[in-house]
Amino acid sequence: MKRSRFTEHQIIKILKEAEAGVPVTDLCRQYGFSRSSFYKWKEAYSTPAYLFQPSKLHLRVGSSV
Numbered sequence: 923m924k925r926s927r928f929t930e931h932q933i934i935k936i937l938k939e940a941e942a943g944v945p946v947t948d949l950c951r952q953y954g955f956s957r958s959s960f961y962k963w964k965e966a967y968s969t970p971a972y973l974f975q976p977s978k979l980h981l982r983v984g985s986s987v
Contacts, residue, residue: 934967
């Protein structure tokens, strides 16, 4: 399986920028990924199953564990 170019922290940062109102096409150009990747990330990282995993708690709270 191919390793991702982006870490989870980077992906979450990109998703937060999109939520703040930055157009997806601008984010794609700036960071160098496709729109389909963005929507796959959005689906994967915004599901309740991901948000409530104990190992991902530090990502939501903002602490650096």
